Amino acid sequence: MSTLNPAPEADAAKRVLPPKPMAAALVALSFTLLLYLVELVDVILPGDLDQGGIHSRSLSGLDGVLFAPVLHAGWSHLFANTVPVLVFSFLAMAAGIGRFALVTAIIWVVSGLGVWLIGPANGVTVGASGLAFGWLAYLLVRGLFNRAAGQILVAVVLLGVWSGMLAGLLPGNPGVSWQGHVFGALAGILAAWLTTRRSRKAAPAPAGNLEG
Structure with missing residues (x-):
């Protein structure tokens, strides 16, 4: 009778270890x-970097998808996004840098x-709030997909603290891209589902016993 077990070193090598809190x-x-x-730089330069944001339904403005999250319509816009970006990106890194990059x-x-x-x-959309809503949605639902009690607890705490932010998903606030917020949140849910599915596929099969 022999037992097949994956080599501990090989199994460990496949994992992306979560970063230490300081690194995150x-x-x-x-x-x-x-x-x-x-x-x-946008303030100092004579040009307007914000024009590099997303120009809806314009082929020439499609590259704004790449640049819009790092552009902001003034300091007040950036200040409003700072704390959510810091908190949610830090928490989203708990599962590892690799998964965070994919998400x-x-x-x-x-x-x-x-x-x-x-x-x-006829407008240009800029700002990191789409990322913030995406990270928040990812953090809120990943525990449901993973069936992880600890992650669900984190989600409950986040929902209690940041529930007011969810109002940004509704249209009606002039100058605020609710579209970016909604699609960011949907993308966060999609990312949670995809990464959970990917992790399950990559998980090693249970050890089997062979008689002989």
Whole structure:
């Protein structure tokens, strides 16, 4: 009788270890500082970097999907996004830098394409709030997909603290891209589902016993 078990070293090598809190905080802070640096450059330069945002349903403005999250319509806009970006990006890194990068890429692209498809005509959409809503939605639902009690508890706490932010999903506030918020949240849910499904497929099969 022999037992087949995956080699511990090989199994460990497949995992992306979660970052230490200090490393996660450094990544979140670095991204936020990047946003401030871009806004400072926008203020100093004679040009208007915000024109590089998303121009809805314009082929020439489609590349704004890549740049819009790092652009902001003034310091007050950036200040409003700072705390959500810091908190949600830090918490979203709990499962590892690799998964965080994948989740962020999904939110970045899907929220941007959503704005490009149904955003207001003759306007330019910029800001990291789509990312913030995406990360928040990801954090709220990932525990349901993972069936993880700890993640569900985190979601309950976040919902209690940030429930007022969900009002941003509703249209009616002039100058606020509810489209970016809605598609960001939908992208966060999609990212939670996709990454959970990917993790289950990558999980090693249970050890089997062979008689012989």
